[in-house]
Amino acid sequence: MKNIKNSVTKLILILTFLIIKSSDLLSCHFFGSETVNDRLMEAAKNNNLEAVQKALSEGADVNAQGLYGETALIEAARKGNVAIAEKLLEAGADINTESYEGFTAYGEALAKKKEEMLKFLRAWDANIRANKKLKLKEILKQTKVAETIPGIQDIIADYWEDEPPLK
Numbered sequence: 001m002k003n004i005k006n007s008v009t010k011l012i013l014i015l016t017f018l019i020i021k022s023s024d025l026l027s028c029h030f031f032g033s034e035t036v037n038d039r040l041m042e043a044a045k046n047n048n049l050e051a052v053q054k055a056l057s058e059g060a061d062v063n064a065q066g067l068y069g070e071t072a073l074i075e076a077a078r079k080g081n082v083a084i085a086e087k088l089l090e091a092g093a094d095i096n097t098e099s100y101e102g103f104t105a106y107g108e109a110l111a112k113k114k115e116e117m118l119k120f121l122r123a124w125d126a127n128i129r130a131n132k133k134l135k136l137k138e139i140l141k142q143t144k145v146a147e148t149i150p151g152i153q154d155i156i157a158d159y160w161e162d163e164p165p166l167k
Contacts, residue, residue: 037064044072044088047081052088062091069100077105077121080114089124096127 040060043051052072056062065071073093076084085105089095098104106126109117122128 036060040072041066041075044075044084047079049083052084056091062088062093063097071097073105074099074108077109077117078112080117082116082120085120095124
């Protein structure tokens, strides 16, 4: 009986901790309710500028992170939606926030070959070196972006001064 009490007590403590530390996550993903931050993320994923504007006007945190650390700006970059990215940046989005996988908005745009988005993010001073876990050079090789984006060779040469540009 004592073992059962201890197990139940531990379970209650664990659940209490999860509820306190992850109330938004739990409420949205396990109980079906949706927060304004969730609506912002979904709007960015769905390329819905009007819904992005509405969520922001309702007080959404422009830098809120999803389950994998992605932000609405990272989602907009993944989709290549410059209009949404601009709205988010104007609202104060951090251009260099990394997902838990190490992707920034710039890294996502690069991986998805979103040339217009890359140019836009560079104009907003995106740190192209911000990806800690992501191997930018590997992405360039895999996606052959070095062959398709004008000026990328100069950026690569500047970034890896000790190595020749990719060919």
